[in-house]
Amino acid sequence: MVLAMGLKARDSLDTPWFYRSVELNLETPAAHAVELVGSMALSSVRKDRELRIHESLDDLSTDLADYIAEISEASVKERGVFAIALSGGSLIGLMGKLCEAPYNKTVDWAKWYIFWADERVVAKSHVDSNYKLAKDRFLSKVPIIPSHVHSINDSVSAEEAADDYGFVIRQLVKSRVISVSDISDCPKFDLILLGMGPDGHVASLFPNHSVLEEKDEWVSFITDSPKPPPERITFTLPVINSASNVAIVATGESKAEAAHLAVDVIGSDLPPVPAGVVQPLKGKLVWFLDKAAASKLDAGTQFSA
Numbered sequence: 001m002v003l004a005m006g007l008k009a010r011d012s013l014d015t016p017w018f019y020r021s022v023e024l025n026l027e028t029p030a031a032h033a034v035e036l037v038g039s040m041a042l043s044s045v046r047k048d049r050e051l052r053i054h055e056s057l058d059d060l061s062t063d064l065a066d067y068i069a070e071i072s073e074a075s076v077k078e079r080g081v082f083a084i085a086l087s088g089g090s091l092i093g094l095m096g097k098l099c100e101a102p103y104n105k106t107v108d109w110a111k112w113y114i115f116w117a118d119e120r121v122v123a124k125s126h127v128d129s130n131y132k133l134a135k136d137r138f139l140s141k142v143p144i145i146p147s148h149v150h151s152i153n154d155s156v157s158a159e160e161a162a163d164d165y166g167f168v169i170r171q172l173v174k175s176r177v178i179s180v181s182d183i184s185d186c187p188k189f190d191l192i193l194l195g196m197g198p199d200g201h202v203a204s205l206f207p208n209h210s211v212l213e214e215k216d217e218w219v220s221f222i223t224d225s226p227k228p229p230p231e232r233i234t235f236t237l238p239v240i241n242s243a244s245n246v247a248i249v250a251t252g253e254s255k256a257e258a259a260h261l262a263v264d265v266i267g268s269d270l271p272p273v274p275a276g277v278v279q280p281l282k283g284k285l286v287w288f289l290d291k292a293a294a295s296k297l298d299a300g301t302q303f304s305a
């Protein structure tokens with residue numbers, strides 16, 4: 001029996017994605033067949049989600065830079081601005097290629113507006129600050145307009161910082177710098193970039209934490225983060241899931257189990273880790289993984305970029 005299906009492919013990292021029709025002869029050796037059948041199941045069951053699994057961190061960084069530059073270009077074309085929310089951690093280093101050619105010259109940096117999907121409530125000069133990390137390794141190397149960088153108020157309590165940040169976002173929704181979701185009334189960021197911890201947390205949404213249930217606020221706070229520092233503010237799930245595009249970037253073996261739980265355990269009401277609850281309502285979710293982080297995915301879920 002021969003099965004026909006479409007696979008997403010690209011010839012190299014510099015060329016665009018395309019869809020290729022593949023005919024699978026069901027007498028193909030078993031392992032190969034499982035992989036192809038699995039890919040077909042992924043694209044038919046979760047059309048809203050894409051997995052990009054890379055051989056090396058260098059490949060992943062190039063693809064991530066391409067992806068961000070493409071969404072920036074499309075947003076500027078459509079809305080005249082690009083509203084992007086960053087996270088902290090290893091993600092920032094993996095965005096480094098955006099500071100190099102060609103992106104440093106081709107991206108329309110003056111149209112970028114920067115936000116944080118989560119921030120640690122520490123001084124902006126503190127080594128734990130997500131703002132400081134982004135400033136040192138990214139923002140100081142590209143010509144983004146300083147007044148377009150919306151960091152948190154670091155001189156108040158976590159609760160006040162969350163309230164303040166929610167207010168800032170509301171003002172920018174009013175002035176249309178940030179779009180608004182037509183189905184959730186939440187801000188609709190053009191792109192939210194998330195890292196993922198080994199426990200499956202994204203932004204500062206940690207496993208089994210009550211903040212995961214927050215439905216009313218756009219920005220919430222916690223004072224008991226299991227990962228130091230304890231005080232943080234975070235976008236809530238409704239805001240993350242209202243974005244036009246969300247990327248989860250996870251590398252290294254320590255993330256493999258969480259990636260498996262988030263990606264493979266689908267169709268469940270309660271995904272076992274917060275990353276699994278990132279399911280944009282209308283937007284597109286892309287996972288960027290290296291081989292190590294993808295090493296525990298079900299065989300059928302994997303396909304390489």
Ligand SMILES: O=C1O[C@H](COP(=O)(O)O)[C@@H](O)[C@H](O)[C@H]1O
Nearest residue numbers: 087088089090091195196197203
């Ligand atoms: O504490 C945090 O951790 C996550 C993951 O960091 P990573 O270094 O393991 O990639 C990060 O995405 C989040 O923004 C940060 O506050």
